[in-house]
Structure formats: structure tokens, C-alpha cells
Amino acid sequence: MAFEPPQRLVRALGETAPQGDDWLEKLPEAARQAVALRELTVERVQVPGGRSSLVVLVRRPDGNPAVLKLAPPRARPESERAALAHWDGLGAVQLLESRTGEGVLLLERLHPDVSLRSLPEAKALLEAAGTLRRLWVEPPGDDAAHHFETVAERTGRQAVAMRASGLADPEAGRLVESALAAREELLATPPEHRLLHGTFRQSKVLAGERSPWLAVGPDPVVGECAFDLARLVRDRVEDLIASPSGAATTRRRIKRLAESLEVDQERLRGWTLFRAVESGVRARRVGRDRDAELLLEFASWL
DSSP states (O other), X not given: OOOOOOHHHHHHHHHHOTTOOSHXXXXXXXXXXXXXXXXXXXXXXXXXXXXXXXXXXXXXTTSOXXXXXXXXXXXXXXXXXXXXXXXXXXXXXXBOOXXXXXXXXXXXXXXXXXXXXXXXXXXXXXXXXXXXXXXXXXXXXXXXXXXXXXXXXXXXXXXXXXXXXXXXXXXXXXXXXXXXXHHHHHHHSOOOOEEEOSSOOGGGEEEOSSSSEEEXXXXXXXXXXXXXXXXXXXXXXXXXXXXXXXXXXXXXXXXXXXXXXXXXXXXXXHHHHHHHHHHHHHHHHTTOHHHHHHHHHHHHTO
């Protein structure tokens, strides 16, 4: 069959590599080779799919369902593989093979169209918190073959781009300065060192068979738990912005999540600010002005 990448993936990769590369051009042949090597039967490409990878629903030679995922090097697929191997199915989708180096992952099949976003908000946040409790484990030891990026390293790269955006966009400049100041303060005294999902939100938790809810699509990082929880705080941001009580709801959400996962409330607020501003200025930089407005307004509440 033809392995045409969904337009959502094409647009997203265009944002992360505006100068272009040849990964998309090579993707159909890479997918065909990955399928043939594993003797898989293809059912369909998942649409709309993700923003950083091609997801193909397949069956293994024994007839069992699985997912074949292909991602470009800039999406750090080998970091994802290492994290999934370390979690070994606890709270996250199960890795089905140990083959490395291709940017190809063979994964347990979950229910791709049923995420926590299908639940009422209160129930979704409760289930999300339970999933995070299982994911936040000690990272592999120093002698492990894979060393994960740290929160300091990742946010350091982001901070460079944020400073440039703040200078170019006076409207966002005050929020950028506040976010960068919060980052410096937070990195001075990290309370723990855990393996984190990295991009955790409701849509990254899917319904499964062996467990009701399992996380997918990590961009793993090592650091404090509040960093991982921060992205969850702004879930359903469109609804928050549209609500007259959005700011108050956000503050209550921070308090509730911090208490339920024993995370310091002020640290969670600080990382929520940093991550919202970083996402907002990045959205504006690539022309997603509506997303930028929502995120920066949300950040102004913090």
C-alpha cells in the first residue's frame, strides 16, 4: 500500500525543519522496508496521526495487532525507545522489539481513537495523575547505554530561542522575561531526579486492553516531576480561555494536581508559566498566531 504521510505530520515537520530535509521523501520506502523486514500486514495509516511520526496500524505474523511508528532523527525516536524499554509497559505502551537505530518502533496496539480527552475533565485529570505516578521512576544508571536529555539542557535550548523571540516581539517580552526568571530559580534547587514523559497531556494517554490507560509518544527527559505535570495544567486551553472563570479554574487545577501528586504548588506554577510561554512564542514564530494568542493569554494568568 502507499504510505502517504498525513497532512498534519507534513505541516508539523515543516515547522520543526523549515529548511526541509529528505526524511519525508524517503518515508514511503522506509515504511515498506520496515513492514517487509518484520513480515507485517498493514491495515491502515493512522489519520490524523501525530505531529512527529508516521503511525501505521499493522498485524504481526502471528496475527496479533501492533503499531509501527517511524520518526525522523530530530524527534529523538531512540530516546523514546530507551524510555519505553525502561518502563517496560508500566504506565506506558509496551515496546515489542529491541531492534535499534532505524527510527522505527514496533509497539503494542492500543485504541488510537480513545484518549483521556474523551472523559469529563475531572475524571481525565484523575486518570492522568494515576498514569504519571507509574511513569515517574528513577532513570537508568550512569552505565546505561542511553543517556537522556535533562530538563536543564532542554529548557536551555528553548530559552535561547525565547530570548530572541522576546526581543523581536515586545508584546510577549514581559512574559518571556518572567518565564526565563522562573526557569533560573527552579533549576537552582531541583527537588528530585526522575525519568519524565516530556510531553505528557490528556491526548497522550490512550485506552488499552491490559491496562485501562497507557501513555504513548514520550519525548523523555530527566528532571523534576513538576516539569512533566506543567503541560497537563493547560490541557483544553481553548475551553479555559473561553470561560469567564478560566483564570480561577487554572489556579484550582494547579492546586489540585500539585496536591494529588505531592508536587510543590509554586514549582508547578513556575514550570507551567515557562512551558506555556515557550510554546506560545514558538507558535508565533512559525505563524500559528491563534495558538500563540491562546497560550500567551493563559500564561498571563500565572
